[in-house]
Amino acid sequence: MKLQDILQETHSSLSANKARSGLTILGIVIGIASVIAMVSIGNGAKASIQSSIEGLGSNLLTIMPGIVQPGRGIVSSGRGAAQTLKNEDIAVVQGIEGVSIISPEVSRRFQVVTGTGNNTNTTIMGAISDYLTVHNLIMADGVFISDANQRNIGRQVVLGATVATDLFADQNPIGKSIRINKVNFTVVGVLVLKGGAGFSGPDDMIFVPLSTMQKILAGVDYLSTMSVSVADKNMMTPVKEEIISALLDKHNVAEADFSVISQEDILGTLNTVINTFTIFLAAIASISLLVGGIGIMNMMLTTVTERTKEIGLRKAIGAKRNDISMQFLVEAVALTFIGGVVGVILGWLIAYGVTFLGIINTQVSFGSIFLAFGVSAGIGIVFGYYPARRASKMNPIDALRYE
Numbered sequence: 001m002k003l004q005d006i007l008q009e010t011h012s013s014l015s016a017n018k019a020r021s022g023l024t025i026l027g028i029v030i031g032i033a034s035v036i037a038m039v040s041i042g043n044g045a046k047a048s049i050q051s052s053i054e055g056l057g058s059n060l061l062t063i064m065p066g067i068v069q070p071g072r073g074i075v076s077s078g079r080g081a082a083q084t085l086k087n088e089d090i091a092v093v094q095g096i097e098g099v100s101i102i103s104p105e106v107s108r109r110f111q112v113v114t115g116t117g118n119n120t121n122t123t124i125m126g127a128i129s130d131y132l133t134v135h136n137l138i139m140a141d142g143v144f145i146s147d148a149n150q151r152n153i154g155r156q157v158v159l160g161a162t163v164a165t166d167l168f169a170d171q172n173p174i175g176k177s178i179r180i181n182k183v184n185f186t187v188v189g190v191l192v193l194k195g196g197a198g199f200s201g202p203d204d205m206i207f208v209p210l211s212t213m214q215k216i217l218a219g220v221d222y223l224s225t226m227s228v229s230v231a232d233k234n235m236m237t238p239v240k241e242e243i244i245s246a247l248l249d250k251h252n253v254a255e256a257d258f259s260v261i262s263q264e265d266i267l268g269t270l271n272t273v274i275n276t277f278t279i280f281l282a283a284i285a286s287i288s289l290l291v292g293g294i295g296i297m298n299m300m301l302t303t304v305t306e307r308t309k310e311i312g313l314r315k316a317i318g319a320k321r322n323d324i325s326m327q328f329l330v331e332a333v334a335l336t337f338i339g340g341v342v343g344v345i346l347g348w349l350i351a352y353g354v355t356f357l358g359i360i361n362t363q364v365s366f367g368s369i370f371l372a373f374g375v376s377a378g379i380g381i382v383f384g385y386y387p388a389r390r391a392s393k394m395n396p397i398d399a400l401r402y403e
Contacts, residue, residue: 010331013303024299025339027292028379032343032372033350034285036364040351042278044362049270059100059230060134061240062261063093063247065222084257085223087214092250093228098239100231103127103134106213106224112167112206113179120166123205124180126213134229137202142174142189149209153216157185161193162203180206181217236262289375292339293383300332300387311394325392332384333377340376344369 014021065085090104106126113119131137132144140161149156157178164173173187185208194202214220230239240260247258304311311324351362 007330009327010334013307013331014334020299021335024292024295025335025342027288027295028336028339028376029292029343029346031285031287031289031292032340032376033346034288035282035375036344036347036368036372037350037354037362038281038285039278039368040347040362040364041354041360042274042281043365044351044355044360045278046271046274047363048360049274050267059233059236060263061228061230061236061243062266063089063226063228063243064259064261065224065257067256067259083220083222084251085226087221087223089223089247089250090226092246093226093243096239096242096246098231098235098242099228101130101134101229103131103227103229104210104223104225105131105227106210106218106220106222107205108213108218110181110217112163114167115177118167118169120163122163123201124213124217125205125207126210126218127207128210131207131227134227135202137194138192140190140192141172142187144189145207145209150211153211154209155183155185155212156188156209158189158191158207159187160191160201160203160205160207163206164190178206180208183216236264289379293336293379296332296335296380297383297387299335300328300384301390303331304328304387304391307391308394311391312397315394321392324394325388328388328391329381329384332388333380336376336380337373340373343376344372347372 063085065083087104090102093099094102107123109121110124111119111121112124125131127145128150129145129147132139137144139158142158144158145154145156148154157180159167159173167173167178168176173190176187178185178187191202208217228239228243230236240262243260244256248254248256251257314324348364351364354360355362
């Protein structure tokens with residue numbers, strides 16, 4: 001049987017009952033579109049996280065008190081709870097070859113109130129002047145915390161872009177006063193909107209001198225974190241090992257009471273979470289493909305029953321088993337192929353819509369599209385095989401007698 005004849009027969013068969021064919025195709029469309037949309041959202045989230053982590057600072061190592069325990073992850077490692085990172089550790093790390101800039105930090109959450117009554121509860125970051133360089137931040141207006149502010153235990157603050165808007169709306173906050181934990185501060189600067197910085201969130205922070213945070217606001221003599229900028233990216237691992245060794249000696253302990261995390265560590269952990277979540281969502285979406293495949297098998301079995309006399313007649317005039325089997329198999333594949341094409345278009349439109357609405361910048365990969373086509377063709381073959389085989393094995397005499 002010629003391919004042209006098979007295609008004409010397929011077109012005639014599927015067109016004979018457009019509503020049933022359309023509903024069968026719809027199951028495949030929903031499955032393929034869901035898988036492509038979920039994978040593209042996952043890829044977009046991964047790219048967004050990578051960009052955010054890289055935006056935290058160049059060649060960055062983060063030293064935190066306490067130990068990052070297996071299963072708890074980096075973010076939930078008890079930041080601020082442990083008290084093993086001291087001010088004297090700054091000089092130890094500073095003396096290590098390859099270390100470019102150090103930014104010691106103490107963070108706490110406090111209620112912040114302006115003179116007009118506006119208030120917010122946000123993270124207050126005790127920092128020094130090098131914080132700006134280490135974390136790649138840019139001033140929108142005013143100045144950042146200076147060394148003089150640090151030495152004098154100054155009452156100056158720098159606002160993140162979001163906090164500045166929350167507290168002062170459209171007004172210029174420079175020179176205005178705010179109260180943090182019942183202490184008055186003067187706004188000396190506002191940062192440029194950073195955006196998408198994950199859990200660090202400089203847009204939602206207020207920065208005060210480190211000495212002021214330790215001695216007045218928090219009343220502590222230890223650090224929450226120490227951010228270290230490494231001069232050469234290729235030296236990240238050796239510098240990390242040197243920091244661990246130097247701090248072990250300084251703390252005089254056999255096992256580390258601190259953790260040194262690199263950008264790669266953070267990125268690897270978050271990417272693992274995102275990949276697992278994407279696979280999970282794609283697997284759930286794939287269930288609709290299975291349902292769609294069962295729908296195709298159901299339709300093809302119904303079609304075989306309806307066309308029993310036709311099958312008997314074709315066999316009686318010389319059609320072979322392979323011809324009958326191929327005819328019904330092509331019909332099943334055609335259904336899934338059409339569903340695959342429409343599903344890819346719909347999935348791309350969903351991904352585009354998510355990007356257009358500003359939820360996340362999705363990334364539709366060609367790999368997911370090729371996979372979608374492959375899966376749709378595979379479903380047609382797998383779920384169309386049994387009905388096609390059943391049709392090809394019919395006895396022509398019994399088929400012609402079928403009522």
